[in-house]
Amino acid sequence: MSSLSRRLLLRGACAACAYGGLGHAGLAQTGPFPAKPMVVKMAFPAGGPADVSIRAAAVVLQQSLGQPLVVDSMPGANGSLSASFVSRTKPDGYTLLGTTGIDFLVAPMTIASAKYDPVAFRLLGVAGISDFVLVSSAAHQFKSVDELVEYAKKPGNKELSIAHWGTGSAPHLVAADFQARTGVRFLEVPYKGAAPTIADIAGGQVDLTFVPLGGPTLGMIQNGKMRPIALASPQRNPALPDVPTVGESRALKNFDYSLWAALLAPPETPEPVVARLTAAMNDWVLSPENQARIKTNASRRLDPMTPAQASAFLRNEHEKYVRVARSLKLDPQ
Structure with missing residues (x-):
């Protein structure tokens, strides 16, 4: 066993012993937490950036x-299917949610079936954060935003398509804001997750998309x-020094815009478990x-965050993206 493994196991054992003395009336178990395997309901298909981040974190x-x-x-309904499911599970720490920040926070505003309160969840930590x-x-040779905008606005040019993984999803919000602020219009093509979106960009079935740089994106670039x-x-x-920022245009x-993948516990999860x-x-x-992973x-x-800092981070992010969604006047689907 590596020194890292021994250190983490020792820390886990100590924390579990400390937890055992705290107790909580809402928990069925009376011994240390965790006493059995846990499951993370991952909101998006396997292979996407969020899934890769959560699975990497799961090892540690x-x-x-x-x-x-x-x-x-x-997966399903821009991640809200799993979020709604976890929101109804027993808050004992054994069923958790793996998702992405923007999708999780905005879905109740854009998906009619998303019946959950994002800020009632307990954010446990961010597995990774990546800029879009x-x-x-x-097939295209656009080297800057200005070149793309000029092409899209020129009469007679082919209409470009832009992919995202559903109404109210992170890339949908980013793309909608981009179009609103530049005055261009693209043909929007929705997918069920990041993995199929990236696959069809690589295969040339769609022209454009906003994707997080982490995960498989950098290697494919x-x-x-x-x-x-x-x-x-x-x-x-630094990994792409020749690629400009949007703000340079x-x-x-x-x-x-950035995308963060996170692990969350359902509402009313006891503080010792959190x-x-x-x-x-x-x-x-x-x-x-x-x-x-960050380097590669x-x-x-x-x-690292305390539970209180994690709650404050979640509230701040919620306020930010609710403002964006409202400004774009997105209707629930």
Whole structure:
């Protein structure tokens, strides 16, 4: 067993013992948490950026918690299917939600069937955070936002399509804001998740999409399967030094969007359970495995958070993206 594994297991055992003395009337078990395997209901199909981040974190979480952590894909309705399911589960820490921030926070405003309160959930930690990048299929040669906007506005040019994974999804909001602020119009093509969206961009079935730079995106850009146009970030990324930011264009300023993948517990999860799971997520944030992923996929990390800091972060992000969704006047589907 590696020194990291021994350290995480020791920390998990100590935290579990501490938890055992706290107790909670709403819990069925009376012993240390966790006492059995846990399941993460993953809101998007396997292979997408969020799924990859959560599965990577799960390896360290299992070491920290001393119990198996099964990631079970439950996609549908822009991630709201799994969120709604988890919101109704017993809040004992054994059924968790893996999802992406924007999709999770905005779905109740855009999906009629999304009957849950995002800020009632307990954010346990962020597995990874990645800036969005505007990419095209390899069939196009756009090198900047200005070139793309000029082409899209020129009469007689072919209408370009832009993919996203459903109304109110993260790339849909980003693309809608981009179109609203530049005055261009694209043919929108919805998918069920990031993985099929990326696959069809690589295959040339659609022209454009906004995708997070982390996950498989960077490798596909480096392999020439998709072409980067601009980053939706304040600064250029060292992994793609020649790719400009959207803000460097004449057409659009202050266009910053990122996608964070997170683990959440259902509403009313007891504080001791939240604290234990948050500590495990902090183990992931600080782990060598996470640092290695950040270096290889050009993503970023947030600092470790206490449960109170995580709740404040969730509320702030909710307020931010609700404002964006309302400004775009998106109707529930």
